[in-house]
Amino acid sequence: MFSNKEEFKSMFLQKLEMMYGKTFNDSTKRDQYHTLGNMVREYISSNWISTNESNRAENNKQVYYLSIEFLLGRLLGQNLLNLGIREVVEEGLNELGIELRQIEEAESDAGLGNGGLGRLAACFLDSLASLNLPGHGLGIRYKHGLFDQKIVDGYQVELPEQWLRHGNVWEVRKPDQAVEVSFWGKVEFLQKENHYVFRHVDAEVITAVPYDMPVIGYKTKTVNTLRLWNAEPSPHYHSYDVLKYKRETEAVSEFLYPDDTHDEGKILRLKQQYFLVSSSLQSIVNSYRKRNGSLADFHKRVAIHVNDTHPVLAIPELMRILLDEEGMGWDEAWEITTQTISYTNHTTLSEALEKWPVHIFKPLLPRIYLIVEEINERFCRELWEKYPGDWQRIEHMAIIAHDVVKMAHLAIVGSHSVNGVAKIHSEILKQREMKLYFEVFPQKFNNKTNGITHRRWLLKANPELTSLVSEVIGIEWIKKPEQLIELKRQAYDPSLKEKFSVIKKHRKEILAQKVFEQSGIKIDGDSIFDVQVKRLHAYKRQLLNVLHIMYLYNRLKEDSTFTIHPRTFIFGAKASPGYYYAKKIIKLINSVADKVNQDPQISKVLKVVFVENYRVSLAELIFPATDVSEQISTASKEASGTGNMKFMMNGALTIGTLDGANIEIMEAIGIENMFTFGLKADEVLNYYENGGYNSTEYYHHDGRIRTVVNQLTNGFFPETADEFEPIADSLIVQNDQYFVLRDFASYVESQEHVNRAYLDQTKWIEKAIINIAHSGYFSSDRTIQEYADQIWGIEPIGVKI
Incomplete structure (x- = not known):
């Protein structure tokens, strides 16, 4: 591309004029950022193509990392650093009278995550590429990531995050690889010879369009892919209420973590999760079929990792593809699915282990629900054979119980590996939170202590x-x-x-x-x-x-x-x-x-x-x-x-x-x-199990x-009246959880x-x-x-x- 700062300056000025039809002196920092970003993307395009070609030619095993969050941050500076051209670019820009740091400031943070879970996913992508490992990310292209926070009079105020307001220089839209995802409707089944054939009919269909972003390894030629899915109305689906359909479709990729305190929000979150896994699995399978035809050896060439419970519907979705599209029997499909899927647990908090009410899950995802129901039936039967008469254990371990679908249970049963993210966390999972599963599947549990790039x-x-x-x-x-x-x-x-x-x-x-x-x-x-x-x-x-x-x-x-x-x-x-x-x-x-x-x-x-x-x-x-x-x-x-x-x-x-x-x-x-x-x-876990903690003793x-x-409620903060009473109550009345x-x-x-x-x-x-x-x-x-x-x-x- 360029070997020294003189070449860089010449190419940069030429590119800027071509893109914006104005001279460098008339350009804004955003113009300069987009120019430089486009130059970098063009610079790595041959490596990106070659990485994909190598993966295809070698037909080597690849991992697909499914995550509801990817907290990427700004990419320009990191990409320049990984490519080893940061110094040349910085010197060239300095001679043009601008600082690279100022251009970097023009880039929006890609706020597609909430915290550690999403940032971990971003760090993992960087390491996969830098270690020349064939690993790709799959997520959702939220129009608005996590909200922008303003502090007004000491209170948090949320504003829509606008990372796409000026476009995303790093993404490439791939409409030719779009797939369709089905919701609602009903399932028809016909008996064919000695098995049933299932068809999902009268479904509401939306289109998932992939936007690919390059993941550049550090001083290596490997460029992996982060594929983010955008929800768009399907040209093949005709709705009586076109505007409502369009609005509801676009909502699927509009916000990270919509409020799920009401059923409407729960439906949208579950829609997002299925949208992510169905589009991703279809894409992975389509790519695999081009190289290999039959899916009989799918698990030998593909690893799918689910980052926490949000993408766990990958398990029944892969079963759906193997059963309904590939025509496999249950046992063969289940063997391939469990050998393909692995799961990371990120929490011991029971409220963070997702559960979906059957009255929402079943009508929204009718075919997927039937598959989960069958997984549950077969699993409970295995438990009955292993622990005859122990109804309490079976009730506790069931995937569907008390009209709720338990995603962590589905994740453990339907994967070959379950890992925690620090030694103590993994031990707590094995000995307490998931003890009953550890007794049944000790070989699945392992630890992978987190890391950062x-x-x-x-x-x-x-x-x-x-x-x-x-x-x-x-x-x-x-x-x-x-x-x-x-x-x-x-x-x-x-x-x-x-x-x-x-x-x-x-x-x-x-x-x-x-x-x-x-x-x-x-x-x-x-x-x-x-x-x-x-x-x-x-x-x-x-x-x-x-x-x-x-x-x-x-x-x-x-x-x-x-x-x-x-x-x-x-x-x-x-x-x-x-x-x-x-x-x-x-x-x-x-x-x-x-x-x-x-x-x-x-x-x-x-x-x-x-x-x-x-x-x-x-x-x-x-x-x-x-x-x-x-x-x-x-x-x-x-x-x-x-x-x-x-x-x-x-x-x-x-x-x-x-x-x-x-x-x-x-x-x-x-x-x-x-x-x-x-x-x-x-000591904490002992208190939770056996009681014995009284916060008022410490207060007195x-x-x-x-x-x-006392200062929380006695006027020490005069402007706040009883503002902090809930905090004081949490410490004293509610015994300081x-x-x-x-x-x-x-x-x-x-x-x-x-x-x-x-x-x-x-x-x-x-x-x-x-x-x-x-x-x-x-x-x-x-x-x-x-x-x-x-x-x-x-x-x-x-x-x-």
């Missing part, structure tokens, strides 16, 4: 630290992140520590500037940046963090001898629109921020910032600037966490419970290099707790330890470097290699150019 979260997000690490241990670690461990031997080198300190200070200044631009709050770059950024949920305990800040405020006001190193508490989080309690927590954080930041005495020592509209591009500024990483979920509730890994990789120290991957981080770095507190998972016996809980008060004293003590440790900067930086050195294990390259070897059975491809 170091290419985005270190190379792209923190180029200065990347350069320093490469200066000290060479560049081999970029391809083999486990080699970051070489840094550990240098952790005590004064020169390295000094350079790290300068980089951290610089990254804090960058974030401080961003915070000032967004909120007008000035924060002290020399203060401890203490950060909690993640989805807002009660179990993640942003509340514990904010109650501790209230305690510090009270202590500083009352005790003139009490001193701490200046601390800036930074929060970023979105609450689901219908999650009333989580929105109250956001309001509380903002009320505490107002109280603290407007107090002339306290604001010299404490600052509280709630960053609006937390998203991937903002995260890339936050992680490198952080000193203290808050990972304070109720033990046993966080399946893994991946923010903990991103902070660690950028030299932040963790304060956390022994939950999720925090435990494996501690085992890697040593307990002396992080700050732990609180109940352990078995700890004056610090009593003061902060997530043990915030139980862990409060332990958390305060651990935070005091943080404060003392930070004062010894030499030791603190040593701990930070040890964290970075051990972070290579938590690269998604390691995770994906484990999936490839132990679950999917896929091998690297040789892309021929």
